[in-house]
Amino acid sequence: MDHTLDGSGLLRDLTEAHGPVGYEDAVRELAVAELDGSTDRVRTDAMGNVVGSIEGRSAPDFELLVAAHVDEVGFMISHVDDDGFLRLDALGGWNPEVLRAQRVRVHADGGADPVDGVLGAVPAHVRDDDEPLSVGELAVDVGLPAEAARDRVSVGDPVTLRAPTERLGRCIAGKALDDRAGVWTLLRAAERADPAVTVHFCATTQEEVGLRGARALGADLDPDLALAVDGTLERGVPGVDEADRVTELGAGVGVKRKDATVVPTPTVVEWLETLAADRDIPTQPEVASNIGTDTGALQTAAGATPVGALSVPVRYHHSPVETAHVRDLRATAELVTAGVDADPADLRGVVER
Template identity: 50%
Template structure:
């Protein structure tokens, strides 16, 4: 299957490194893209990037997707040259065993999360592992490690992004696949009726901090957030816990743990999907927050909506999304924004 979108850009975005608060490398890519597709690009003090397409109306819509990925910060270097780390974002320590990482010290160096061979274990591993229990091995002696690494240096997972059947798999699809969808929509939209702010946010993984701050400066009339959502449609998980299904289209969010989307907004997103015959499904997410809430909580009451890309194996290095779902999300976002004229009544 050949994907109907710019896979090379998606690969570049997902393979780049950018943990919360240190999204610089991703920000450079985003600015480069938005400078060719929008009328004005700016960066605020937190590092959020906003590319604006000026419409004929004073009505403004903000679209947000976050740049940061979960990662780590070095908190201690042992006398033997091993690194102890602190999590930046939510990790399940079990998925870290024997994974390769990059430590961003004086230079980028490769490391691995150490793992005790099963041959030497006297009992089964403790299921209550903590990220702080893991150590990173750089394969160097302590003296060399001390020259290369300091407390406060960043650590990211090392993984490539590849096509796997009809899907894409790699690290940081959360949320670079949605960041990609937003950038593609900015490329495809021409002469909108309303002003559109395409917002690449920071620090979502540590509490929606970038979007909350951004909402003060941008202050839109309507906000639409893009993020991945759970697709647990795999063996061993009951159907009621799937949330979404890979291949069933873009997910239109009704709720997550941070927000209940405005009913008139998600109904209009749904009507656009139906009119344009874009594959879509409804998302009711029991846990997990998104940038949607950042806009709703900043400058008072705002109508908000959200479109999600179903993704398996979230917060691992093998996050997996379906190519048709990615294309459907780009199409739905583009169609919604092109049909927004500022006259829709989202009041309750």
């Protein structure tokens, strides 16, 4: 497995793959291929979730679930107009202001070749600064007249952004680092792990529209302990007050205390922070009010389940230039691996306290 963090290798393949909500096939195939080489068995379910399981060496009856979601925010074609322009409905949450003048890809139904297009921009000469913008007002130009456009694409086809993954100084920038960064850390941990307990490495679907894949998965597996790895907000940019920045790029893996969907189990939070301190893994506390993660679904899907959440700080969330720091990526992968390889007695102590 190539874990190079220079804009090439597996992380690039994950981020540049197209996997909009509900249509995660390309990313799922990457996850299956990687997990097939590092776990005892791999399976998928009706939601498209991928589960790679390693049977525990000495305590296989204790089951740990580690999850990261493979879907990315995108769109679905809602109409092809008489001029050949495509109108859109959102798959996940967007700030429409970041979408002007972006390149997109339409994933045509039935395995047909994808169709590339652009989201148009309003020239400065005629722009109304007070004009509001919504996703419904955007139009994709595929450079074809209406009849030809309708031959190539259809209402209901999913659409994603097209963007390269590049090394920027000490960071990686590209689309879908939320949450392909988390998937990368999960796959790295699966390759390096030698767990005493049974571990399920899970690539989940449809997180961006209500944690749906994780909710189904948690009910099917019913683990003793669940951890989710996701991207979180990092807003250390000009014009944002320090109190509103949530996390800091380069300060380490975020250990979540709260978000809009979950308050992680305090004993699990304490265990993760102790584990990191013992191994000199940099961490930072995370409190977020306006994002959600799979952790919230996993906590209650099968009754009451102890949960924890680890976060990769991601700047410019839900945009074609999402940015993560190499130090944070490595720290997250190290802490996930440490958790997976933890002593069974420690794990039992965490969930039984």
